[in-house]
Amino acid sequence: MLFPTLGFALFFLVVYLMAWALKGSNEWRKIALLLASWFFYGAWDPRFVALLFASGLGNWAIGQGIVRARTPGTAKALLAIGVAGNLGILAWFKYAGFFFEQLSALLHALGASRDLPLLQVILPVGVSFFTFQAISYLVDVRKRRVPAAGLLDLLLLMSFFPHLVAGPIVRASDLLPQFRESPRLTRGAVAAALLLILWGLFKKAVIASQLAADLVDPAFFDPASRSGFDLLIGAYGYAVQIYCDFSAYSDMAIGLAALIGYRFPRNFDQPYRAASLQDFWRRWHISLSSWLRDYLYIPLGGSRRGAARTYLNLFLTMLLGGLWHGASWGFVIWGALHGGWLAIERFWTRNRPANWPATPHWLGVIVTFHIVVLGWVFFRAPDLGAAFGYLGALATTDWRNTLVTPLSLALVVGGLAIHALPVATLPALAARVRCWPAPAVGLALGALILIVDAMRPEGVAPFIYYQF
């Protein structure tokens, strides 16, 4: 069930009415939201609901065990079991097939041919998101940052449909306190939520889908037959496509949750404005980058163990961040590129000669954007060979246009130009809209959705991050 479809709209209307009809009993409200979330998740594959339930139940039991443990050693051991269990789920569903494939190739290369099991593991949608959420919950309980949750609250935390399949990774410290109270609406939050949903719909259905169909997919399908110009604009196009696709999901998720009365954290903040890669990661998929920082980089030692260890920790964190997306060498290279460049940036910040001028901001933005675009080529290409093939073809001096249309170019430029919008545009607009009469807002909303619907290509492609 994809957000920008009529089927989801009907589902959400029912959930919205049901959630507010049950306002008088917070517990029944949460039960209804949990059942709705399982229905939503079961629309992909009912078996996934059993996995989600089992994972929630297991993490709840371990969380309770941690707070009841009589010695710190027992709590630590329970935490280790919980983290290992969650990583085990992730490893099985995401990496088992890749592992056996690589092992088989290695055995063949060594001349020790053996028939290894051919695994076709079905990847449950959103497994990376809910397992990371569960790990952060257990660590936070162990460190007493959050109290252990009741079973209903934890199941709902992990299953809540707006963030279930593609984030943001909403932490227990954000959502559990909200679950304990009966939610309330404000006109400002509703106005902001509706604007976010509309903006997300436009970014996904118009910009991302049109760019994918007209520019990015043809460029990556057969790069050897395209010119360097086509591939350069194709790579920029993918940068815009993945931003408009993923941030659209986050915007819609945040907006939908707000209409039911819950606040999610910001997940994107105009990332291509970043003047360094460190700045980029404060603006892109913020819930993942802060998760990696708090639950991986800092436990590895962060920047507290000397310069060399800091660079290594940055590199390892991003390498594992790359692998979080899935088992492929493309994601490994993508993570290594980001980790390596972050380490270089940190080295340069610490060791830049005092008499050297600082890098101009505009130059930082351009360099950072192109490092990110280079990474996206490895992220998007079906395999490593295709990525290097794309970059090789991009380096040719053939600058004819065989692919770029006025519309696709306008969407690339427009997708980058939205990064120049003032940061407070949405809250300022929401503050005005909340004062309008409801029928006027409804008519404006309906008219704008109609315009988006008229502009979108036929059909709705799944969000890119559904595969993670």
Added chain:
Amino acid sequence: MTTGAERGEIAEVGTPVAVAPDPVDTARPWRWATVTIATATLFLALTNAHAIQGWFDERPPGSITESLRAPIRGWSALTAQAGLDAPRAALRRRWQAAEAMRFGKERLGEAGADRP
């Protein structure tokens, strides 16, 4: 680097649905939201009934879907007859014209179309 986990992410990075408070915020917010959503839904049901029919036609056959199929087709035909689908159709034509525009001989479906 700040550590967000102690205080929650929202405390660290904020939420996009936070708008500066105003007395109007608490003026029947649920009713305001529900009337807004209902109006938008009604507007779309009138002006985009073709999309509803298209979505419904893709549903697998069943006792409920079969009983609703005829009324939904009737509704779509009725709104089309009244010309309510004209604005969307006009917008669609303009967008398709923009899609068809070319700088030169580029053809998206064919690899390297204007190569010699």
